[in-house]
């Protein structure tokens with residue numbers, strides 16, 4: 001059995017995407033579909049190598065749903081090499097550690113020290129940030145690199161040979177290559193998969209996502225320790241966990257509350273989410289219950305996962321990001337994998353010396369990325385299993401294996 005959590009941390013060393021952007025010998029005209037975190041990061045990686053990139057986004061206005069997101073070191077390393085540091089600097093927080101806490105008491109059962117270990121081991125910091133700030137930093141960087149972003153442009157069809165796209169308004173556009181980063185409900189996935197039905201299913205888990213006003217937390221002496229220094233705290237228990245950290249320069253407290261729910265998301269009524277959420281975590285650490293009471297609004301979000309697909313490429317159309325490898329957020333790696341996808345694609349394409357070699361570059365990209373993203377999908381499922389043991393022999397064995405690395409932090413909270 002893999003040891004926890006270092007088995008997962010090894011994934012932060014990505015063998016393919018370690019180099020600076022390499023100028024392409026054959027600059028291409030590339031269409032990216034979707035201006036989410038994955039599409040924009042990919043557009044940046046491709047434009048940094050000298051390709052001409054146009055992004056088509058269905059939304060009328062660019063943006064991101066949800067509050068906080070973690071940017072693990074494998075992602076920050078690439079983003080830094082793609083010139084994102086000045087765009088992100090103002091908005092990122094570098095947490096000191098991740099404390100794993102027992103659900104009922106909040107006692108620390110495991111500690112992952114991020115500072116200085118992650119910079120030392122993986123060559124880059126581990127950040128948390130507000131999603132909106134991450135997205136707008138990527139957008140600005142893309143524009144500064146000359147990427148064209150077209151909103152209100154829903155893609156309804158693909159021609160893999162052209163290759164070209166058809167927009168909802170009937171217009172068409174063609175390019176040398178089409179990269180679809182169109183998310184979990186991807187239209188392009190059916191195209192590359194030959195119309196097959198890939199399994200992108202709900203996982204039996206859902207998450208409440210919320211933020212809490214830090215002023216309310218500061219007022220309570222039993223809770224104010226949570227704000228003393230930037231850190232991630234995660235309470236783990238039977239089938240559930242709660243991840244917390246501050247974002248927005250300490251102004252906002254971000255929470256993700258994962259719990260079992262295998263009902264059909266289309267039947268969900270968000271009306272009772274606050275009371276449902278409180279009920280799900282009744283009897284947990286009383287301090288956690290107090291923070292949950294401070295949540296004024298929340299959204300329940302289905303957690304989706306896929307299995308590794310056999311193909312991401314068909315002709316000159318390919319998929320990446322959540323379209324190709326949606327995963328449980330339990331490794332905080334969904335967007336990070338999309339950032340790696342983009343960097344890896346740019347690197348594969350930079351090796352070709354004439355356009356006839358595009359298919360070969362895409363085959364190499366596909367092979368490497370299916371394997372790595374598949375490992376991360378599996379690691380995310382595994383983390384869920386490890387975190388969600390009910391009290392008993394397995395939980396005791398896990399807790400014994402997770403012994404805090406150091407007791408130098410204020411664990412008495």
Ligand code: FAD
Nearest residue numbers: 034036037038058070155182183321322329332334335336
């Ligand atoms: P999306 O964000 O879904 O973007 C797809 C874009 O394509 C959208 O803008 C959409 O409007 C557009 N689009 C779709 N169809 C079309 C069309 N036909 N034509 C034109 N445009 C189209 N990841 C991390 O790395 N770290 C974390 O800490 C983390 N935490 C998470 C917590 C939760 C609760 C969840 C649910 C996920 C988390 N993730 C995390 C995962 C991360 O949010 C996703 O992996 C990432 O946002 C996927 O980006 P994407 O660009 O591939 O897809």
